[in-house]
Structure formats: C-alpha cells, structure tokens
Amino acid sequence: MFSNEEFQRFYRYCLALTRDPDQASDLLHDGLVKFLAKRARVTSEPGAYFRRILRNTFIDDYRAAVHSAGQLSFDENVTPLDVASELETTLVHADTVQRLLAQVGSTDRELLFLWAVEGYTMAEIAELTEVPRGTVLARLHRLKLRLRRLQAGTTVGGGR
Template sequence: MAALSDSQRQDLMAELSGLRRFCHSLTGNAADADDLLQATVERILQKGMPADAHTAKWTYRVCKNVWIDELRAREVRQRYPATETEEETALSADTVAESELEVAAVSTAMAALPEEQRLALTLVTIDGKTYAEAAEILDVPVGTIMSRIARARKQLLQLLHPAQPE
C-alpha cells in the first residue's frame, strides 16, 4: 500500500468526526476515544490504504482492529500488572470519579448495551451509515445489523424508562 493520496487525505479528514463518535462508542469515554482516534489515524497514515478502498469503510475497520489490539494489550497488562505507587492509584481513582460524573443517562444506558448492539446502533443512528455500510464495517450480514439495532433500541427504552410498578 502506498501513502495516502490527496483525495484520500481529504476523505479521511471529512470522516474524523464520525470516526471519533465510533471510537467513543467502542471505548465508553472521551479520553480513551481520543487515544483510539489518534492511534487509528496514525496507523492509516503510516500504513496507507489501497487506492481503491472506500475511505470511510477502511477507517472504521482499521479503528475496530486497533481497538481489538488495545483490548488484548489491556488483558495482558491485567494478567501481569506493573507495581503501582499509592500516588498513581489515587490519581487514577480521582480521574475515574471525575469521568463518571460527566456521563449522562443516555451514555450510561449505551454503555450497558452489549458491544455488538452498541456499535451497530452508533454506526447507523449517530454516524448516519446505512445498514449495508454498517454491516460491511462490522463484517456481519445486514439482517444481523437490523436485529442488533432493534434489540439495542428496545433495551435502551427499558434502561431509560423502566416500567412503573402498578
């Protein structure tokens, strides 16, 4: 693969806001989303993309793969943790507490969704992708996207508006 062409760079720039929302749906918080977005763009700029690739589809797929790599790395770090000082632990707890305070009810409900439902819902309802585009990005059939979105919407309604006892 060659370096990005000017048109691919422009297409990548145009896709960044949607890609950031996708990153947020994967990670669940803004700081990790920004890190994931940066890692995704760096990988695309370093590795390039095929000349015939659809920029949006390519970037979302690269992003998903970068996130999978990050999850695997986190698993290894959890299995073999480095020794932390008390100060580092306290700072992490403060940072986490501040982040949790900023999360709105919808974000909390979205985070409660299974990952495959959250990703499908984010791609279609927030990023405006078609069901076919979302299916291609997530590498699943269109019918699977449709059912994941239907289940996600139903679960969001239940989480945001729990049934009142009679």
C-alpha cells in the same frame, strides 16, 4: 490528509467504541499511525479505510471480550422494517440514551453510532461490520427492548 472536522468524526466513532474519551483519543492516535504506515497501499476512500483500521485496532488492542454475543438470531415474527421504523419514530429523553449507551457493549454502541450519526442502513452496517444482516437486526431489536425497559424505569444489566 484528514481535516479537523474529519478527525472529530473519527473521534466520535472511537468514543462509540470505547465509551471513554481518553481511550477514544488513544485509539484515534494509534489508528492514525497504522493508517499512515499503510496508506501507500490503499488510500482511496481513505475515510472508510481509516474507520476500518480504527475498528480493527479497537478489536485487537482495546476490547477484552470480542464478539462474546456471537451471531444472534433474529426473531422471525419481527420484520426488519418494523425494527428500523420503530426506532426511527421512538422518542426518548437524553438521559435515557446516556443510560442505554452506558449499559450496552461496544458492538451495540457502534451499531447505534453508524445508524444514527453516520446514517447507514442496516444492510450497509451489516456489510461494514462484517456480520449477517439478521444479526444486526437482532441486535437492533434487542436494543429496542432494552430502551423500552429503560423508559419504563426498569434497569437491565448484562451490557458488554
């Protein structure tokens, strides 16, 4: 049985995926129904399992364009440590982040959520989202560039 605090966490994850509060609560509800139907089979580490159900439900039912970006290649000149540590030390205004989250797609929002809110490493995020680590780093690098442009006052389109 999930506690209210856990539901709030899952709701925020849904919000990171959908960006819409109503869709987020619908996704949470739909995911819970699926989870409760399947929990007899796998109920260990139920939080991680439930989050996976939420993610799959979102991909199947809520997101129109799936993985449209495909697997990105990572700039060989930028080391993983550069990207992660640079983002760790980046200082931003709250409205810049709101604009960033409004522009980027669900994949990038999920990446930022797992990194900033859940505290996963890049390697763990790659494993959780089932994409190569290089792709995660490439996305993070692209987010960093986008953030830099936003901070410089340049608008960037093309968010999914």
